[in-house]
Amino acid sequence: MFRLIFKNLWNRRRAYAWLFIELIVVSALACAILDGGLISIHDANLPLGYDSDRLLIIEAGSIPEGAVTFDASAANSVSNVENQLRFVEKVKQMPGVVMVSELEQDGMLNCESTSMNSFYSGTEADSGANGILTTLFIPGTNYFETYGIKSVPGSPSPEELSARSYARKEFVITRSVAELFWPGENAVGKEFINPRDSTVRYPVVGVVEDVRQKSHIRTNCLAFTTWRSGIEPADYFQVLVRLDDTIDPETFAAAFSNDDARRLRTGNFYVKSLTPYADLIANVENSAGATAERNMSIALAVFFLINLILGISSSFFLQTRRRIREMGVHLSFGATRRHITAMLMGEGLVMAAIAFIIGDILFLQWALKFGLSTGNFMNGICNPADTWASHFGQHFAILSGIVFILVIICVLIGTWLPARSLSRISPVEALRNE
């Protein structure tokens, strides 16, 4: 059967030339079009590095001065800080709450704003400044444990990192940052160097496992730092809440009642909003246009694949319609419907496989010149501990493998439809066909 398939293809090479060229072009285009969608899906599914499924954010606002319920006695800075602490403590006492942490303004992971700094490592091998994302936290607030961020071996534990007193510009960094600046070494105790002033050093006090600052951005080179020693007076603050494993944040938020809100009210602070972390991530992705971009990539890929199926199917249908009499001969001499279907689909499969190899080689030339999709990757920030998507060879191989499977599936569907209809014709009817 295999020999017959190859002979049929070779002997019909002129008739199949256009279909073959179409398959080559489609294969190359499929690689180019699906690359963006694939990387987009890949980036969205990378681990965040913290357990967002169990987290929610409580926003606390302050009653404005002059309002009926405004408590003037709680308006001073000492009371303000005390009430923040009491508010956080009350949240901690709520049923189902395991741990809480008050967050720095814009210190929330996956917040909309992004801060970036450039440093040298100070080693001889370091030829230029590397950019890393930075985020702020408040010491003494169980920040790392509440997020569920884990430290790497050789580094202080998350509890120790949250609880310690920080001098100005001390950093806790992710594993990727450590790998980028001091590959293979324990980064605890090392110092970043300010690229503008080499006398300014920033000590690294801890290394934690990789955390992504944005769910839609692949970069996990992130450093945590603080500008202050503890809670300071504020009119507005956010509390990160970790719930018990058995409680879903959506359910918790839905069950949050006016009574709960009244109980949490402390001084002039009240519950302004309560948002499951997953919703927050979705909102940030939406406002950054990442969801729309991803959906567009996927829609484009699906549209392209459906068109591929229809194109292959109709091209193949036209070709096979010319071979009805031939199928009648096969049926007369003992071929079953299955043989006919297998032969025609086999022809499509072999042609698609050869066309894909050529199309893939053409795409490789393009990719070598213009590069593969980088996805949502912050410019200027390296990611040494990154996945296959950042390594050209692996990226190309995986993309080719996935596109090959998709093209083959499309071709199988595209050829199965005409092959099936052709195999159902009776031998006599087929032999009479001119």
Next chain:
Amino acid sequence: MLTLNDINKIYRTKTIETCALNNVNLHVEKGEFLSIMGPSGCGKSTLLNIMGLLDRPTSGTVTVNGEDVTGLGDRELARFRNRTFGFVFQSFQLINTLSVLDNVTLPLLYRSNPGNIEQLAREALEKVGLSHRMTHKPTQLSGGQAQRVAIARAIVGNPAIILADEPCGNLDSRMGSEIMELLHELNTSDGRTIVMVTHNESQAKETDRIVHFFDGQQVTL
């Protein structure tokens, strides 16, 4: 060897009903060379198609070597066609994109243990005197040669019965005679059963028995 009992074949459209075969009973003995004659449209080819299991009768039974094959499924019918019958068509029905050798190997491709396919095909081509044309395409052959290739394809799987539908219909008289000679040789030396549909009375007279058809019915002249 091959028995048809009360065979009826009716073609139906929404408005018209055409009776192609009407209560046909026929028995073909092993080693017999039978010819079926009759005017165009009398149902000869329909009968041959039903004999060769290419078509199903509307009613009646077809028995091959004592086995009723009327109710068999498509796969079993395909197996029967492959093992028991060899077809020779008026218009040769060779696949033009394949070589002569590949055309002859065709029936063997659908067998589970066909043996040395190429060797068997070469032997069949040698038998019909076309071993020197194996690599040619059917379009490069004369009509007589093409029909010889079709006969080689019909006998390559060593079937018990050869069904020939006007095998000389598209050939001039000299080539027709060559084909008839070949069929007779297959019948006498190989002992193959041959059923041939023909318009040619002289060719029919060379066979063991003639069955006449008129308007879908067997008639006695």
